Amino acid sequence: MRVLVLAPVGRDAALLAETLAAVPIETAIAGDSAALLHFLDEGAGLVIVAQEALTPPVMAALAKWLETQPPWSDIPFIVLTSSGRPTRQDHYRAQELQALGNVTLIERPVRPDTIQSSARAGLRARLRQYEIRSRQEALVQAVADLEQFAHSASHDLREPLRSIAIYSELLARTYESALDQRGCEFLGLIQSGAKRMDTLLDDLLSYAHASSIPEQPLQPVPAARALEAALENLSAAIRESDARISVAEMPCVRVHESHLSQVFQNLVGNAIKYRKEDERLRIEISAQGVEGQWVFRIADNGIGIPPDYKETIFGIFKRLHPGPKYAGNGMGLAICKRIVERYRGRIWVESEAGNGSTFFFSLPS
Numbered sequence: 001m002r003v004l005v006l007a008p009v010g011r012d013a014a015l016l017a018e019t020l021a022a023v024p025i026e027t028a029i030a031g032d033s034a035a036l037l038h039f040l041d042e043g044a045g046l047v048i049v050a051q052e053a054l055t056p057p058v059m060a061a062l063a064k065w066l067e068t069q070p071p072w073s074d075i076p077f078i079v080l081t082s083s084g085r086p087t088r089q090d091h092y093r094a095q096e097l098q099a100l101g102n103v104t105l106i107e108r109p110v111r112p113d114t115i116q117s118s119a120r121a122g123l124r125a126r127l128r129q130y131e132i133r134s135r136q137e138a139l140v141q142a143v144a145d146l147e148q149f150a151h152s153a154s155h156d157l158r159e160p161l162r163s164i165a166i167y168s169e170l171l172a173r174t175y176e177s178a179l180d181q182r183g184c185e186f187l188g189l190i191q192s193g194a195k196r197m198d199t200l201l202d203d204l205l206s207y208a209h210a211s212s213i214p215e216q217p218l219q220p221v222p223a224a225r226a227l228e229a230a231l232e233n234l235s236a237a238i239r240e241s242d243a244r245i246s247v248a249e250m251p252c253v254r255v256h257e258s259h260l261s262q263v264f265q266n267l268v269g270n271a272i273k274y275r276k277e278d279e280r281l282r283i284e285i286s287a288q289g290v291e292g293q294w295v296f297r298i299a300d301n302g303i304g305i306p307p308d309y310k311e312t313i314f315g316i317f318k319r320l321h322p323g324p325k326y327a328g329n330g331m332g333l334a335i336c337k338r339i340v341e342r343y344r345g346r347i348w349v350e351s352e353a354g355n356g357s358t359f360f361f362s363l364p365s
Contacts, residue, residue, distance in 0.1 A: 001123055002026040002043075006036045007050040007080065016048060019112045025119055033058040037065055040075075045126040046119060048078045054097065063099055072133045076122035077103040080110065150208035154201045161201075165194045203331035206262070207316070210338035220252035223260060223287065223296070230264035234272065241272050241281050248286035251294050253363045259339045260363075264298075266332040267359050271300035274357075293345065294365050299358040305351040314347065336361065 003020055005027055007013040017027040028044075030036035033053070040047070054062075069075070077100045081090070097103055102125075106118060168190045176184065227250060231238065238245065245268070253260065268283060275281040284299045305313065314337045316330065333347075340347045340361045351357035 001045040003046045004028050004039045004044045005048050006030045006053050023116050046076050046122040051079055051081045074102045079105050081105050081107050083108050147208040150205045154205045161194050207335050210335055218254040220254055221257045222252050224250035226257045226260035227264045229261045237272050243281040245283045251287050255343050263336045266336050267298045274302045293362045295362045301356040304353045304355045305357050306353045310349050
């Protein structure tokens with residue numbers, strides 16, 4: 001958190017160091033640009049530099065150094081400019097100094113309390129950058145731990161679940177005639193509970209995978225192909241519900257095809273699940289370009305969602321309709337939200353109870 005000072009003319013550097021030492025703030029005086037770059041490599045919280053020291057070669061060297069910094073780093077620069085009536089050249093020079101990024105211009109002569117308060121503000125901003133970086137690293141580690149836990153839980157819990165499913169099936173086949181109606185009901189509850197737990201483990205694993213999607217350049221993929229795969233997986237449910245699905249022209253987007261297919265499958269699957277019993281299900285799927293993004297739209301004429309639940313439904317294990325009528329564990333929309341947000345998009349719904357739902361999600365074009 002030290003302050004680097006580059007002011008090679010006169011006693012400016014020494015006076016600045018004395019002024020900051022009174023606060024107290026640690027300083028290091030650089031005799032030239034090479035020394036400044038050396039100090040920067042060692043670490044600093046703020047740079048105070050006289051404008052006359054920022055010659056074109058020095059500016060080029062600083063720009064090259066800034067390019068090597070990680071994305072979270074934005075070191076503050078305070079540039080001490082000359083006093084007097086501003087000229088057109090001063091204006092152009094100020095624009096050139098913006099290449100330093102986080103730069104503040106202070107006109108000389110500088111009052112001691114001005115430089116002290118400016119330095120404290122710059123150091124606080126720099127400290128906040130390190131705090132944010134630390135939190136990001138902790139978050140990355142937490143996500144990695146979550147994925148590892150999901151893998152371990154999925155593997156370790158599936159073994160006893162598989163045993164429960166197998167032996168309950170053997171019990172039903174071998175001793176069903178010896179069980180009364182109540183015993184058969186209990187056995188059915190065991191089997192259905194094992195199946196629900198197995199589905200829940202699958203969804204937890206999908207959610208963990210969605211949380212750890214790496215940020216990397218991707219080639220555009222046709223959304224139509226991802227949608228086709230999703231509809232193929234839902235083909236039995238589509239036939240059973242007699243759903244009429246219309247699909248408009250689909251764009252290409254920069255996203256993993258399997259992730260996009262999962263979003264489509266969850267949203268269309270929800271439309272099928274929450275359909276009206278007295279009306280044929282209609283689902284309309286389309287996309288529209290909006291300000292550098294593609295906004296996908298999945299509209300249905302199902303039972304709809306009350307306005308108070310438009311945000312709640314995207315939470316983990318949040319079910320709007322608990323009970324046996326609508327199967328599920330409340331993970332589908334949470335997975336969709338996680339996937340879309342990992343690609344810097346967002347997802348939302350417009351709906352009213354009894355009047356169908358329209359889900360939207362955006363992805364960079």
